[in-house]
Amino acid sequence: MALDELQQPNIGTPDFARGKASGGRKICAILATVGFGLFWIAGLFVVASLVNGAALHWSMPLLCAVGLAVGIYGRRRVECG
Secondary structure: OOHHHHOOOOOOOOHHHHOOOOHHHHHHHHHHHHHHHHHHHHHHHHHHHHHHOOOOOOHHHHHHHHHHHHHHHHHHHHHHO
16 A cells, blocks of 8 residues: 555545434443453453462453453444444
């Protein structure tokens, strides 16, 4: 891909001007960000406890699964509308 193709200005109407960026989509985007953040942080604690050999609290795998589910749900709502 040439540099000229990357530096072309945006052509067309942006999503917010067409009315596609509604309040519900913004909330779902925030929900996806928080869900995936929870997934990665809880997953880090799960991996750290498995590598270190420490006791694993029951809430970390649960938070990891809940964060992944919320993140996927929010992402699908943003993509599909």
